[in-house]
Amino acid sequence: MAKLLKFLLLASHVDWTKGSLYASLVSITASPLLWNVVARNEYRNKTLTKCMGAHSGCTALGVTIFVAGLYREVLYKKALHDQAQFHLPYGIQTVMAWIIFGIGNFLVFTSFIALGFYGTYLGDHFGILKEQRVTQFPFNVLDDPMYVGSTLCFVGAALWYERLAVGLLLSLYVAFTYYVALKFEKPFTNMIYENRNRSAKSKRW
Template sequence: MADILKQLSAYVDPYQRSLYVCLISIAASPLAWNVIGRNEYKNHTLSKLVGARVACTILGIMIFLAGLLRDVLYRIALHDQPRYPLPYEIQTVLSWIIFGAGNFLVATSYHALGFYGTFAGDYFGILHEKRVTTFPFNILDNPMYLGAELCFIGAALWYERPAGLLISLYVHLTYAVALHFESPFTDMIYSQLGSSAQKHD
């Protein structure tokens, strides 16, 4: 067992505080926006104070800034972890393909959803006329989450840090838990919207 732990320590340093700060930041954002969003949907706490669009804009800016902070903390965590040299084809070519694909999915998702669609507008009652099904949502269920995961993987390969791949797996699991709560809510909201539209036809 000691030999296994010694071998693992060559790839992952579990004693770096930056690793756990990074993990906390990754989980904190989806937890916060789901808690705030659900409260807003039920109680309209922020909307009563400043209006739905202003409240959603504030939350959206907070989510965006939290994402930037998370990315900075991820980079710090990677630099504190052991480096494992990779071939050029993986470290540069593959990493940029993966990172580029991730950013492409994030950017096209944002373009399709818009600001309010991206940043929890449905919790504030700010909805599209119908559920977005244009690219990339016509080929993937959750392209923005997948895009973010690919960005984590691409960065892990670029910086040649095996720990980054484990963090990327943690990101995937975190988003899977978030989607467990978000997807049924979105389905419910737009099914109600569709039922309401049919009644008016």
């Protein structure tokens, strides 16, 4: 009940007539939908692989995801600026924004280093598989550090621009879309590696 009241309090401070708010919501939804649909199609039909090869296809998808992410951030910033500003004590705002944004970017960066380009951008759906599961930092601390880090970046931006109500609501929506995406991604990725392992065992025998 308390969580619902907090949510309603945040929502009451949002101007729901702004088109930029809905554009941001659409872009937040579209990003994980894009990479999941394209990657699953690639695993089943090898569309990009047939056209340009597995590594080039994965690179093309990775660049598309990256550019779509940048555009999503532009729309998010626009949505923030179209809302009322809530002034915070400058020291608190600056310190908290830098800490949260810094932690978020650190998690995203270290996740990328641990996974590599093809691991980050769904190379396993193109048949570019790792020898074993990545377990080093930050994956030994969090199950999904890249998604956590990305969400924290949204929260940090909301603090920096002093648009807490809409920023936190959109950040919660980001977290929700990642949560839903993971419900589809994890089982599918596990299936890919289980099939690889079964195939490797059958070849040994």
